[in-house]
Amino acid sequence: MSEEPLGPRRAHPSNDVAAFNESDPLAPRRAAGAPRRAARPRRTVTARPPNPWLVVALFAVLILAGIAGLYRYFGVHPPAGDVPTSLPTPTAADGPASPAPSPPGVREVVGDTAVTVPSHWRLYADELTEGDRRLIRVIDDATDVRLQVATLTTVGTDLTGACRALIDDQGDEYAVDFEVVPRYVSMEEGAVAVTCGFVGAREGQPETSVMFTMVQREADAHTLVLRVMGPRGLPADAPAVREVSAMGCEAAAAFGHPFPLC
Numbered sequence: 317m318s319e320e321p322l323g324p325r326r327a328h329p330s331n332d333v334a335a336f337n338e339s340d341p342l343a344p345r346r347a348a349g350a351p352r353r354a355a356r357p358r359r360t361v362t363a364r365p366p367n368p369w370l371v372v373a374l375f376a377v378l379i380l381a382g383i384a385g386l387y388r389y390f391g392v393h394p395p396a397g398d399v400p401t402s403l404p405t406p407t408a409a410d411g412p413a414s415p416a417p418s419p420p421g422v423r424e425v426v427g428d429t430a431v432t433v434p435s436h437w438r439l440y441a442d443e444l445t446e447g448d449r450r451l452i453r454v455i456d457d458a459t460d461v462r463l464q465v466a467t468l469t470t471v472g473t474d475l476t477g478a479c480r481a482l483i484d485d486q487g488d489e490y491a492v493d494f495e496v497v498p499r500y501v502s503m504e505e506g507a508v509a510v511t512c513g514f515v516g517a518r519e520g521q522p523e524t525s526v527m528f529t530m531v532q533r534e535a536d537a538h539t540l541v542l543r544v545m546g547p548r549g550l551p552a553d554a555p556a557v558r559e560v561s562a563m564g565c566e567a568a569a570a571f572g573h574p575f576p577l578c
Contacts, residue, residue, distance in 0.1 A: 511527065511530075
């Protein structure tokens with residue numbers, strides 16, 4: 317499987333979202349400043365209920381929108397048009413969710429946040445972006461569920477545009493079945509959040525669910541960026557689904573703005 321922002325205010329696009337895609341051996345690559353190649357044709361979206369993975373594993377939508385809303389949403393919404401924006405390329409660095417007790421995990425401090433990675437998950441990428449800000453990627457090898465975490469300082473206030481840019485950048489490498497267009501999600505005072513994503517497949521590979529969540533603090537405009545990836549057919553009750561959801565909740569809480577239903 318392949319690997320793999322706020323309201324009406326606008327800001328000049330930055331290059332930070334690219335940091336969420338580059339230096340990943342399985343992620344789409346495009347050199348800085350290079351023209352975008354023609355996107356692959358995308359299949360027509362058909363109305364149908366989502367796979368359970370989309371309802372559960374994409375924790376941002378599960379937590380902030382609800383399962384019933386997902387069924388209604390995916391049944392009636394086609395892919396959206398492009399919103400142009402782009403985001404710094406990282407450089408290599410040296411480098412609870414289960415009903416039953418699990419072995420202690422490793423707490424990873426990532427910029428303005430932290431996550432506890434379960435012991436059976438693997439840290440497979442540890443990079444620096446925006447100079448000295450850490451970006452990590454972890455994977456549950458048994459299920460190929462992946463989580464990427466970073467906190468960025470130069471995303472700008474156009475979170476929906478930045479989220480759209482992530483879809484466009486990664487979606488170029490997939491035959492996209494359908495998209496979750498950028499949507500604001502409910503947060504307590506002091507933060508704004510957006511979520512978006514898509515489901516698609518590369519040639520000869522199974523379908524992959526990809527979800528981005530961006531939470532921006534109003535106090536300093538720092539942005540927590542999370543990406544969850546996993547095979548579309550993963551059972552909804554898989555432990556890895558609960559674990560990645562727990563890590564997302566922990567990251568938001570450590571960032572100072574927990575998701576309301578965590």
